[in-house]
Amino acid sequence: MKKHNFNSGPSILPQEVLAKAARAVLDFNGIGLSILEIGHRSTWFVEVIEEARSLVKELMQLSAEHEVLFLHGGATTQFMQVPMNLLDTGETAAYCDNGIWGSKAAAEASLFGNVQVVASSKDKNHTYINKGFDIPANSRYLHLTTNNTVEGTQWHSFPVTDVPLVADMSSDIFSRPMNFNQFSLIYAGAQKNMGAAGVNLLVVKKSLLGKIKRPIPAIMDYRKHIDANSLLNTPPVFAVYVALLTLRWIKKEGGLKEMERRSIEKANLLYATIDSLPVFTSHIVKEDRSNMNAVFFLSDPKLEAPFLELCKQEGMVGVKGYRTVGGIRVSMYNALPLESVQAFCDMAKQFAAKHG
Ligand SMILES: *Cc1c(COP(=O)(O)O)cnc(C)c1O
Numbered sequence: 200m201k202k203h204n205f206n207s208g209p210s211i212l213p214q215e216v217l218a219k220a221a222r223a224v225l226d227f228n229g230i231g232l233s234i235l236e237i238g239h240r241s242t243w244f245v246e247v248i249e250e251a252r253s254l255v256k257e258l259m260q261l262s263a264e265h266e267v268l269f270l271h272g273g274a275t276t277q278f279m280q281v282p283m284n285l286l287d288t289g290e291t292a293a294y295c296d297n298g299i300w301g302s303k304a305a306a307e308a309s310l311f312g313n314v315q316v317v318a319s320s321k322d323k324n325h326t327y328i329n330k331g332f333d334i335p336a337n338s339r340y341l342h343l344t345t346n347n348t349v350e351g352t353q354w355h356s357f358p359v360t361d362v363p364l365v366a367d368m369s370s371d372i373f374s375r376p377m378n379f380n381q382f383s384l385i386y387a388g389a390q391k392n393m394g395a396a397g398v399n400l401l402v403v404k405k406s407l408l409g410k411i412k413r414p415i416p417a418i419m420d421y422r423k424h425i426d427a428n429s430l431l432n433t434p435p436v437f438a439v440y441v442a443l444l445t446l447r448w449i450k451k452e453g454g455l456k457e458m459e460r461r462s463i464e465k466a467n468l469l470y471a472t473i474d475s476l477p478v479f480t481s482h483i484v485k486e487d488r489s490n491m492n493a494v495f496f497l498s499d500p501k502l503e504a505p506f507l508e509l510c511k512q513e514g515m516v517g518v519k520g521y522r523t524v525g526g527i528r529v530s531m532y533n534a535l536p537l538e539s540v541q542a543f544c545d546m547a548k549q550f551a552a553k554h555g
Pocket residue numbers: 208272273274275276300344346347348367368369370388391
């Protein structure tokens with residue numbers, strides 16, 4: 200049976216990216232060797248990582264001040280690595296608490312300096328995005344999570360401030376054009392919208408670095424990675440290659456503008472359907488809804504189990520809400536076709552007709 204992949208991460212990738220990645224495991228570009236068995240300093244791999252870095256710069260239209268790195272680990276590694284590089288002992292960083300990932304990031308930063316939570320949506324179960332809050336001028340940076348993967352909210356505009364903006368874009372990277380140069384640092388784990396788990400994309404303004412007195416272990420030091428052109432040690436070569444294939448696919452399909460057009464089309468269809476069926480309830484403030492992860496509930500909690508059972512029967516994969524939130528979560532990343540959302544909506548309507 201055809202599977203509709205609504206997984207929240209690791210998640211759906213374009214079929215042609217998977218096919219090309221599979222081929223490269225056996226024979227990379229016809230060289231008679233696997234992508235997994237060539238040196239990371241060989242011309243073959245250096246060309247892979249250089250093309251990936253330049254495609255990131257091109258798609259995001261980054262200024263010359265911004266450096267692009269591919270680093271080991273997941274976004275959780277960056278929760279620690281960001282303050283290790285930017286926040287000295289005794290200094291203060293401002294954090295937005297709009298969900299589980301932002302609050303984990305804040306907890307890690309407090310190991311390095313002072314954390315001030317300047318905005319929190321905890322009072323209403325993270326069903327909205329804070330607006331118009333104060334950011335103390337002495338903050339070293341303001342950290343926010345552009346898309347709250349678990350809670351289903353997304354920032355659709357950003358604070359204007361002289362304090363450097365740091366953003367975790369793990370779950371909406373490359374899903375929409377924006378002025379990426381307003382951010383001093385951007386990071387994203389690859390496995391939501393960009394590729395295979397194991398690698399982080401990091402974009403950083405060089406002028407932000409080198410300001411703290413605390414020694415930084417070499418492998419954690421952004422400056423050392425910049426000086427080594429993202430080849431300080433062996434990078435996760437396969438994950439970088441899959442990211443390159445995805446970046447090429449995004450460009451070929453029409454870039455971030457087209458990714459945004461598709462994701463708005465998918466999200467509009469999904470939300471319009473849910474809103475039209477009283478059997479479902481969404482608690483998220485409409486203007487703050489995520490175009491990537493739609494989170495909603497069965498109005499009668501007793502219907503959740505039968506609905507999930509129907510999803511299973513119909514090949515709708517990954518729609519159970521996050522364990523601390525519950526309900527339903529439909530993730531609609533770049534590679535998810537509109538047909539999958541249509542199939543989900545048709546199924547939801549049939550379910551509503553039977554149980555409404
Ligand atoms: C998935 C996710 C994380 C955690 O990523 P790991 O790669 O598991 O460390 C962090 N932030 C956001 C926004 C996420 O969606």
